[in-house]
Amino acid sequence: MDSWLVAMMLGASIFLGSIALLAFLWALKSGQFDDREKFLNGAKFDGVDELRDAIEQEKKVKELKKKNYKPE
Numbered sequence: 001m002d003s004w005l006v007a008m009m010l011g012a013s014i015f016l017g018s019i020a021l022l023a024f025l026w027a028l029k030s031g032q033f034d035d036r037e038k039f040l041n042g043a044k045f046d047g048v049d050e051l052r053d054a055i056e057q058e059k060k061v062k063e064l065k066k067k068n069y070k071p072e
Contacts, residue, residue, distance in 0.1 A: 027033065
């Protein structure tokens with residue numbers, strides 16, 4: 001292999017790696033990984049149907065809380 005080819009491959013991999021690192025750091029800073037509920041629900045409910053049922057149940061509970069709330 002020619003040395004220019006190795007240098008080009010090394011430069012391209014460093015460039016792509018730095019882009020990936022910047023994207024990961026941006027995701028951390030903007031809070032992309034802060035949704036712990038999603039992962040907990042994914043572990044609790046195996047299928048999509050169970051997850052939809054859980055979401056519907058949460059919505060019903062929130063609606064009931066709104067209905068029962070009486071401002072003083």
